Amino acid sequence: MKRFEFGRVYNFGPGPATLPLDVLKSAQTELLNYEGTGMSMMEISHRSPTYDRLHNRIKADILTLMGLGDDYDVLFIQGGASLQFAMIPMNFATVERKGAYVLSGVFSSNAYKEAATLGVGSIAASSKEENFRRVPTQDELSIDPSAAYLHICYNNTIYGTEFHYIPEVSVPLIADMSSDMLSRPLAFNKFDLIYAGVQKNLGPAGVVVVVVRRSMVENIRADLPTMLRYDTFIKKNSMYNTPPVWSIYMVGKVVRWIMEQGGLASMAERNARKAKLLYDVIDGSDGFYRGHAEPNSRSFMNVTFRLPTEELEKQFTVEAADEGLVGVKGHRLVGGMRASIYNAMPLEGAEALADFMSRFRRAH
Ligand SMILES: Cc1ncc(COP(=O)(O)O)c(C=O)c1O
Known part of the structure; x- marks a missing residue:
């Protein structure tokens, strides 16, 4: 199998996903001794001033990147995005005032299932x-x-579609x-709560970043356990x-x-270039590659496509891996291929995949 820098x-896996090389190298450098403490960040007390400073800086950085002010707070919660599917209706919905859901794939359907x-x-x-x-579309939304x-x-993530x-x-x-999350600028202040399991665009698995408008969590019902309440995370700065x-x-x-890298505008520009490389190959392939998503819903993060036969799809996966391009097999619900090109995927990675796709098509 071909290897690149550092072997x-x-x-292109959907998550856990590739991390920026500079981030991995920096963590490696600090692993034995974080900022002179003589400990790694895995060994430091969450009650120490060193951690506290870092924790608050990260929260501030996230709000800065999103262009949000202190009417929002950033929470760190475990249990994956899947626990958010349950916490959201538990904290905010009632039988009289239900939560309304747009079903656009597996995870939104799972979120609805918890509310249901x-x-x-x-x-x-x-x-x-x-x-x-x-x-x-907006016109199709029917909301009480x-x-x-x-x-x-x-x-x-699975179907390769995205809201535009x-x-x-x-x-x-x-x-x-x-x-x-953080793959492009958006009017984030139009949202009252945004959450992301971090294992795709933001880091390793293990935490969910929740960005919430403070006024959303002012009147949470009294009968919820402590760890399932958003206001616990706000009051205790995510350290209950x-x-x-x-x-x-x-x-x-x-x-x-x-x-x-230049913030979200620069991420958006890079991500659009990577996505265009792959979609251009799909669109110019005379039907050899068939994109799953309709063009006006195409994702900039997960590019899903099929090949003429399942045999060719298997062969594609094997030959791509030989070239050091791994994790391209699609989810079984869609079949075919899925190339995840999150923030951390370098342009060179997308170029290598686009080039491989063109050569594979010519060869078959
Ligand atoms: C969009 C989306 N939401 C939710 C989840 C579930 O995340 P977790 O495994 O952190 O519960 C995933 C996982 O792939 C996802 O892609």
Whole structure:
């Protein structure tokens, strides 16, 4: 198998996903002795001033990148994005004021399922009948004006579709951005709660970043356990229990790396270039490659496509791996291929994959 710098490969896996090389190297340098403490960041007390400074700096950096002020707070919560699927309806929805959900793929459907289990979920729109090839449009949204919130999944990791608009709604707007958080600038102040499992665009698995408008969590119902309440995380600065210090530290490094690259505008520009390279090969392949997503819903993060036969798809995966391009096999629900090109995937990785795709097509 071909290898690149440091014996590494280009990892197109959907998550856990590739991390910026500079971030890994910096963590390696600090591993035995973080800033003169004589300890690694895995060994430092979360009650120490050293950690406290870092924790608060990372929160401030995230808000700065998103252009948000102190009417928002940043929380670090464990349990994966999947726990957010449950916490959101538990904290905000009631039988009278249900949470409304746009079903645009697997994870948004899982989020709805949790609300439905609690008897507090309703469906605002769904593209399931079309095998989630696109995200529903603004005109298709049907939301009860008294709904507790509208929940959307901004980027659908499995199907390779992404919202290209922010829904205009009169109820609070909540978004799962697990697979496109901080990949481009957005009017984040139109959202009341944004969450992301960090293992795609922001760091290693182990923590979820939740960015929430403080006013959202002022009147949480009294009968929720401590660890399932957003206000616990606000009041205790996400340190009611021991936070996953290592994951948060790595998120901090990724966030600083994004800033050094020029922030979200520069991420967006790079991500659009990478996506265009791959979609251009698909569109110029005379039907050899068939994209799963409808063009106006195409994801900038996960490019999904099929080949003429399953045999060729298997061969594609094997030959790509030989060239050091790994993790391109699609999810079984869609089949075919999925190239995840998150923030940390260098342009050279996308170029290498696009080049391989063109050669593979010519050869077959
Ligand atoms: C968009 C999206 N939401 C939620 C999840 C679930 O995340 P977790 O495994 O952190 O619960 C994923 C995982 O792939 C995802 O891609």
